[in-house]
Amino acid sequence: MSTKIVIIDDHQLFREGVKRILEFEPSFEVVAEGNDGTEAVKLVTDHQPDVVLMDINMPDTNGIEATKQLIDSLPDTRVIILSIHDDENYVSHALRTGAAGYLLKEMDAEALIEAVKVVANGGCYLHPKVTGNLVQEYRRLASEQSGVNNSFLQTEVRRPLHLLTRRECEVLQLLADGKSNRGIGEALFISEKTVKNHVSNILQKMNVNDRTQAVVEAIKKGWVEVR
Numbered sequence: 001m002s003t004k005i006v007i008i009d010d011h012q013l014f015r016e017g018v019k020r021i022l023e024f025e026p027s028f029e030v031v032a033e034g035n036d037g038t039e040a041v042k043l044v045t046d047h048q049p050d051v052v053l054m055d056i057n058m059p060d061t062n063g064i065e066a067t068k069q070l071i072d073s074l075p076d077t078r079v080i081i082l083s084i085h086d087d088e089n090y091v092s093h094a095l096r097t098g099a100a101g102y103l104l105k106e107m108d109a110e111a112l113i114e115a116v117k118v119v120a121n122g123g124c125y126l127h128p129k130v131t132g133n134l135v136q137e138y139r140r141l142a143s144e145q146s147g148v149n150n151s152f153l154q155t156e157v158r159r160p161l162h163l164l165t166r167r168e169c170e171v172l173q174l175l176a177d178g179k180s181n182r183g184i185g186e187a188l189f190i191s192e193k194t195v196k197n198h199v200s201n202i203l204q205k206m207n208v209n210d211r212t213q214a215v216v217e218a219i220k221k222g223w224v225e226v227r
Contacts (some may be wrong), residue, residue, distance in 0.1 A: 002029040003120045006043050007225045008066065009055035009082065010035045014105070018053065018082075021109045028116065037066025044074055050120045054099075056083040056090070064097050078119045086130045110192075111180065123210035128180040131215055158165040163205050164177035169223070171198040176215045176224040 005028060009015040015033055018158045022028045031047045034040060037054070038061045044052060049154050052070065056063035063081055070077045080101035081094045101119045103111065104127045119142040159169045169190075174184045188195075199211065208214045218224045 002027055003051060004029050004031045004047065004049040005051050005053060005116065006030075006032045006034070006040075006047060007156075008034045008037065008043070008058070008063070009053070010038050010058045014055075017033050018112065021112055022116070024109070025113050025116075028113075030210070037061030037069075039062060040066040041069055044070055044077055048108055050078060050115050052077060053116075054079050054081055056081050056085065056094070059225070064094060067094070068097045068101050072183045077212040078122075080115055080119055080125065086127075088130070091126065091130050095124075096150045102130060103127045108180075108182075111164055118210050121209075124212050125210060126212045128175075128178050128211075131175070131178045131212060157225050158222050160218075160221070163195060164202060168202050170216065171195065172202055172218055173224045175199070175202075175211055176218060 002047070005022060005032060005223065007015050007018055009018070010193055012035070019030050019033070022030055031049055035058075036177050037058050040052065040061075041107055042052065043211045054063040054067055058066075061069075062208075063083075066083065068080045078101075079099045080103055081099045082092075082103055082105055083090060084105050086104055090120060094102050101115050101124060103125070106129075107115075107127060111127065115127075116127040159166075161169065170188060171184055179187065181192045181199070184190075185192045186196045202214055203210065206214050206217060208217060215224070
């Protein structure tokens with residue numbers, strides 16, 4: 001079965017570039033395009049896509065407001081926000097509105113394809129660069145709401161060697177640092193394919209659906225440093 005995608009972005013050249021990348025994936029089908037958030041609800045209603053790629057900065061109705069309208073009227077809609085902003089406030093706002101993913105427009109083709117696959121399968125996907133920012137904000141809020149003694153805030157890092165190999169622990173730490181697969185490979189002097197295999201093993205062993213869940217769970221358990 002193909003993954004049906006709707007792209008909403010007011011910059012035609014960027015939209016065409018995203019479409020071209022997606023069309024390299026045989027299982028993806030771009031079923032509609034729009035250039036403003038006001039079109040989103042109608043296009044999604046008409047085409048019933050699996051994933052909506054939504055620009056955050058658009059005239060009239062921006063991506064956040066359009067996402068809210070979509071989720072209110074069509075709760076099963078899976079939206080990935082496209083943005084130039086890596087600030088945690090933008091990310092948090094998008095996720096609270098109901099978005100299932102957040103990608104920076106500096107993304108590479110691999111990240112775009114991976115994000116669509118993850119979100120289409122029910123997971124959440126954050127651009128690696130914003131993961132660290134969001135986790136820092138999450139820790140700050142937890143500290144403010146529950147005090148520094150909250151079990152969420154671990155002062156001592158305990159690597160999960162009972163569950164993961166030493167190399168997988170290293171990869172998990174780099175995921176928490178916000179590294180992409182390429183960045184992890186460069187840091188550990190291994191190929192991106194090997195990194196993908198390690199990430200897949202980590203998700204399976206931790207019983208989580210995506211990288212973001214793995215990082216948050218690892219921080220809760222004190223398995224990684226937030227640096």
